[in-house]
Amino acid sequence: MPLYWTGQVVVFVPVAARMLSRRLTGGPEAFALVIGLAVNQYLLKWAYSPEQFRFPDELQHWASTATLVETGQLFHTNHALPAAVHFPALEEICAAVVAMTGLSITTAGLLVAGVAHLVFVGAVFMLARRTGTSPAVAGLACVIYATGVHYLFFDSMYIYQTAALPFLVLAIWASRCWRVSDRRTWPFGLLGLASIALVGVSHHVTAFITIGALALIAACELVFGGKPRQWATLVLAVVAAASIAAWIWLVARDVVDYLAEPMSAIINTHRQLTDRSGSNVQSSSDTPLWPLAVQAAGLLVLLIAFARIGYLAVRSRQRDPWQWALFAGGLLFFGSNGLRLVGAQGPELAGRAVTFTYLPMSLLAAAAVPGWRRRGNRLYRAFANRTAVGTLALTLLMVGARGGGWPPSWAQLPGPYLVSGYERSIDPAGVSAARWMARRLPRGQRVAADSTGWTLSSTYGREDPVGEASALYYATTWNAATQQLSWDLDINVVWVDLRMSQQTPKSGAYFAQDPQAYTHKTPISRSLLTKFDQVPGISRIYDGGPIRLYGLRD
Numbered sequence: 001m002p003l004y005w006t007g008q009v010v011v012f013v014p015v016a017a018r019m020l021s022r023r024l025t026g027g028p029e030a031f032a033l034v035i036g037l038a039v040n041q042y043l044l045k046w047a048y049s050p051e052q053f054r055f056p057d058e059l060q061h062w063a064s065t066a067t068l069v070e071t072g073q074l075f076h077t078n079h080a081l082p083a084a085v086h087f088p089a090l091e092e093i094c095a096a097v098v099a100m101t102g103l104s105i106t107t108a109g110l111l112v113a114g115v116a117h118l119v120f121v122g123a124v125f126m127l128a129r130r131t132g133t134s135p136a137v138a139g140l141a142c143v144i145y146a147t148g149v150h151y152l153f154f155d156s157m158y159i160y161q162t163a164a165l166p167f168l169v170l171a172i173w174a175s176r177c178w179r180v181s182d183r184r185t186w187p188f189g190l191l192g193l194a195s196i197a198l199v200g201v202s203h204h205v206t207a208f209i210t211i212g213a214l215a216l217i218a219a220c221e222l223v224f225g226g227k228p229r230q231w232a233t234l235v236l237a238v239v240a241a242a243s244i245a246a247w248i249w250l251v252a253r254d255v256v257d258y259l260a261e262p263m264s265a266i267i268n269t270h271r272q273l274t275d276r277s278g279s280n281v282q283s284s285s286d287t288p289l290w291p292l293a294v295q296a297a298g299l300l301v302l303l304i305a306f307a308r309i310g311y312l313a314v315r316s317r318q319r320d321p322w323q324w325a326l327f328a329g330g331l332l333f334f335g336s337n338g339l340r341l342v343g344a345q346g347p348e349l350a351g352r353a354v355t356f357t358y359l360p361m362s363l364l365a366a367a368a369v370p371g372w373r374r375r376g377n378r379l380y381r382a383f384a385n386r387t388a389v390g391t392l393a394l395t396l397l398m399v400g401a402r403g404g405g406w407p408p409s410w411a412q413l414p415g416p417y418l419v420s421g422y423e424r425s426i427d428p429a430g431v432s433a434a435r436w437m438a439r440r441l442p443r444g445q446r447v448a449a450d451s452t453g454w455t456l457s458s459t460y461g462r463e464d465p466v467g468e469a470s471a472l473y474y475a476t477t478w479n480a481a482t483q484q485l486s487w488d489l490d491i492n493v494v495w496v497d498l499r500m501s502q503q504t505p506k507s508g509a510y511f512a513q514d515p516q517a518y519t520h521k522t523p524i525s526r527s528l529l530t531k532f533d534q535v536p537g538i539s540r541i542y543d544g545g546p547i548r549l550y551g552l553r554d
Contacts, residue, residue, distance in 0.1 A: 004413055008402060009395065011040050012146075016394040019140045020369070020387045030139030031125055037146060038121040042114050042156050048414060052106060052431075054423035058158045059459040060084065065091045065105050069098055079444070079465060080458035083259075086252030089202035090163040109158040116163050117156040123169035128363055130176045131322055141366035147298070147397035148358045149351045149405025161355070164202035168210050169359075171195035171236065175214060176322075178232040192236045200244045204255045207244045209356045214240055216328055220321035291403030298397040299337065302361060305368040306330050323367075329360025351406055410506060419497070419523075420505035425452040430497070433547040434460035441493070448472055448486075449495035450510050453547075457495060466491055467512030473500075473528060474516070478535040486552055493541075494532060494550040501526035 015037050018024060048054075053062050060080040067076045068091050078085050090112070097108040121142055128138035145151065156162060174192030179185045199210045214237035221233060248255055309330075313323060336353035369390065403409060411424055418424040434456035437445070447457040448469035458465045466489050473496075475482045500510060501523050509517035510524065532538050532550045542549035 001413065005402075007044075008398065011037070012398050013391060013395055016143050016398075017387055017391045019136055019143055020390040024136045024139075027129070027135035027138075030135040031122070034121060034125055034139050034142035034146075035118060037143065038118055041146065041152055042117055045153050045156055046110060046114070048153075049423065050110075052426075053109065053158060054426040055153075055157055056422065056455040057081070058109075059426075059455055061090060061158055061160065062105060062109060063459040063462070064088070065094045065098075065109065068092070068095045069105060079463065080455065083204065083252075083255050084160055086247075086255065087160050087201060087203055089198060090158070090160045093163065094158075113156055113158040113162050116166055119166040120155075120162075120169060123166050123173060124359065124362075127169055127173045127176070128366070130173055131363070133367060137366045137369065140369060141362045143394060144365050144397070145358060145362040147394065147401045148354055149295075149401045150355050152402065152405070154351070154406045155355055160203040161206055164199050164206035165355075167195040167198045167202065168206050168213070168356075171199065171210055171240070172213055172217070175217065175233040175236050178236075180231050180235065189232065189235075192232075193239060196236065196240045196243060200240075200247050204248070204252070204259065205352075206356075207240075207247075211237065211240045211244060213329075217321065217325045220325040220328070224319045224321045224324055291400060291409070294396060295400035295404045298393075298400040299334075301393045301396065302365055303334070305365040306334070306361070309364050309368050326360040326364050329357060330364050333357035333361040417499065418506045419500055419503040420451050420507040420510055422507065424506070426456070429545050429547050430456045431460055433495070433542060433544050433549060436542055436544070437461035437463055437493070437549070445492040446490045447493045447495055448489070448491045450497055450500060451505075451507070451512050453495035453497060454512050457493075463493070465512075469494075470511040470514050470516075473510070473524065476528065476531075478531060478538075491552055494538075494552065496529050496532065496548045496550065498526065498529055498546045498548070500524050501529055 015033050018033060019030065024030060053059050060078065061084065063080055064076075064078045064084060067078070068074065068088070074088050074092075075085055094105065094108050094112045097103065097112060098105055101108065103111070124145060125138050125142050128141045129135065133141075148155070155165065171192050174188045174195060177185060177188035178192060180189070196210060200207050214233055218234040218237045306327075309323075310327060312318070313327065318324070333354065336357045337350055402412075407423070410418070411422055415424060417427050430452060433453075437447075437457060438461050441461075441463065443462045445463045446466055447453070447461070447463045448466045449457055450473075454465040454467055457463045469485065469489055469491060471485055472482050472491075472494065504520045504523055505514075508520075510520070532548075533540060537552075537554040539551045539554065540548055541551040
């Protein structure tokens with residue numbers, strides 16, 4: 001871990017310092033630095049697991065891609081992530097790379113995710129330049145965005161959001177370049193329309209953000225500019241809303257229920273945990289407190305930059321619609337951080353929201369720096385060495401994001417197996433059991449499993465996992481109630497990992513739907529996991545060390 005943090009600082013600090021230095025030579029150097037930083041950080045993500053995907057979301061998309069490569073047809077059922085079936089752009093791209101190159105799906109997926117991530121960073125740089133900022137400010141915006149809590153891993157994973165993010169930024173950039181009345185700029189309009197179409201078939205949340213961002217910019221242009229900029233942004237916003245709504249209504253209607261689940265889970269979890277103890281129960285993952293303190297300090301730095309930009313805009317009676325749109329996005333950034341306090345899923349939703357809201361905040365924070373460089377500024381007199389102070393602030397943001405963002409501190413480096421530990425739970429024993437299921441059992445078997453078994457059985461195993469079967473495991477005996485539950489859920493196979501009796505769940509829950517989530521003080525009793533051996537009619541059909549599979553056919 002000391003080497004990990006040394007590497008983070010050694011790579012990040014020189015780039016940040018160079019962006020703040022007057023010696024920066026211009027656009028090519030700034031662009032090369034931000035792309036080089038993105039390449040280095042993506043290689044860090046790749047080095048964690050270079051031979052296979054381990055994060056559950058990546059395995060879900062890997063399974064979809066494998067099905068597409070095998071069948072050559074879209075919209076096949078994906079029991080691991082049903083909502084992704086109707087947003088297949090990522091799988092289409094990867095399958096095309098596999099077909100053209102002969103690479104494995106994993107290798108092609110790593111390449112596709114890496115290229116998409118670099119295109120996204122390059123598009124952010126181009127968008128910042130289009131607003132009239134200097135190369136140094138555009139590069140600084142990219143460096144600030146690289147301190148996001150999900151930037152290092154989640155935003156560069158093989159997941160459908162990674163494929164959609166570049167087209168979100170390209171759609172906004174096209175709206176800045178297109179003039180409806182100028183035929184010479186029509187290619188930008190076509191690029192904007194194509195980007196909207198690609199976002200719409202790539203990722204649902206990014207599609208909604210695209211509509212909201214374009215509508216916000218168009219509204220600011222109408223209010224502060226007298227009329228939209230030649231109607232380009234308004235046209236793109238209307239097209240985005242119509243096309244994405246049509247896609248969801250005609251093709252991907254199931255995504256509505258899928259997106260409603262997290263909100264109801266937040267409400268229910270918050271109510272349940274509050275009723276139990278009078279206050280929110282914290283996760284049992286033993287997250288250290290120092291990253292939260294550093295994050296709070298970093299948020300304070302961003303708040304100061306945000307307040308300064310707002311003060312100058314009000315004092316000068318700023319009429320630039322783009323700046324006011326960014327200011328509204330900055331408000332959303334600080335508001336989204338409040339989701340951390342809402343229920344057990346609050347921190348996860350806050351981190352995912354920051355992927356989008358941190359973009360306008362980064363552009364605003366970068367734009368605040370040139371004013372601090374003027375010699376007459378009081379901040380300059382207070383902090384004469386602006387490069388050192390700015391680099392320190394950026395490093396503070398980076399450390400807070402790496403320490404308190406994703407992945408959690410216990411998953412930043414590979415290590416021994418952890419129960420319910422995301423990447424740390426994917427090991428040869430589990431993968432072997434899931435691959436055995438794919439070879440020996442019919443597809444689509446209903447499998448009761450813990451959260452890791454849920455992921456492996458639905459991806460490597462190609463089965464249909466059941467997330468609401470925790471009562472089968474917590475019951476002390478197999479009785480009429482558990483028998484009826486297995487019938488109601490139509491369960492064919494029970495996945496048992498005996499290591500659950502040795503560790504508490506690192507993520508706070510043993511199961512996808514765990515009524516005892518975030519309350520486990522001791523591991524689940526081994527007798528609860530081995531009781532299936534004594535039930536007549538239940539057969540142990542697989543025994544692979546810690547993993548046992550039980551068939552309920554009889």
